[in-house]
Amino acid sequence: MKPAEALARISYLRNMPEPALDRLAEECTITALARGATLFSEGDPPAGIFLIVGGRIKLLRTSSDGRQQVLHEEGPGATLAEVPVFDAGGYVGSAVAVEDSAVLLIPREPLLEGLAHSPANAVEVIGVLAARLRKVAGGVEDVS
Numbered sequence: 001m002k003p004a005e006a007l008a009r010i011s012y013l014r015n016m017p018e019p020a021l022d023r024l025a026e027e028c029t030i031t032a033l034a035r036g037a038t039l040f041s042e043g044d045p046p047a048g049i050f051l052i053v054g055g056r057i058k059l060l061r062t063s064s065d066g067r068q069q070v071l072h073e074e075g076p077g078a079t080l081a082e083v084p085v086f087d088a089g090g091y092v093g094s095a096v097a098v099e100d101s102a103v104l105l106i107p108r109e110p111l112l113e114g115l116a117h118s119p120a121n122a123v124e125v126i127g128v129l130a131a132r133l134r135k136v137a138g139g140v141e142d143v144s
Contacts, residue, residue, distance in 0.1 A: 003028040006051055006104050010079055012124035013114075020114050027110040032102050033057075039080075039095035039103060046084035046091060048107040052076050055101025061093040073098060082129060085111065 003025035007013050013021065030053065033039060039050060042061060050057075057080060058073040071093050074080065084091050085108050115122045 024114045029105050033097040037097045040091050042094045043090040050080045051104040053102045056098040059093040
């Protein structure tokens with residue numbers, strides 16, 4: 001799959017004008033990960049958003065006493081790392097390949113530049129982040 005085709009599958013990039021999507025695609029890279037490999041680590045500065053094109057990736061946090069909590073596990077078509085890309089903080093957890101996987105890296109700066117010229121797509125990002133926050137809130141309620 002070509003990067004532009006993969007990008008068009010992301011809900012908040014789907015309606016981005018084709019020339020802008022093509023420019024963004026030129027900046028993307030695909031990385032293969034073996035089962036157990038770490039894609040990114042909790043606290044690291046964000047390189048960009050990752051689109052899973054094959055395999056499964058789990059996001060986990062490690063407590064100060066070394067216990068790990070799986071936040072969620074995702075497969076093809078899912079994206080990871082929007083929060084740190086948009087708030088410029090570190091990754092909220094570590095991402096580890098559950099099985100052999102492939103991910104498309106959408107670099108932070110070209111993504112932000114593309115969204116700056118496409119307000120409708122930026123609004124879509126807000127919707128995605130709001131839905132994720134709602135899901136986390138539901139999970140907190142279940143735990144309590």
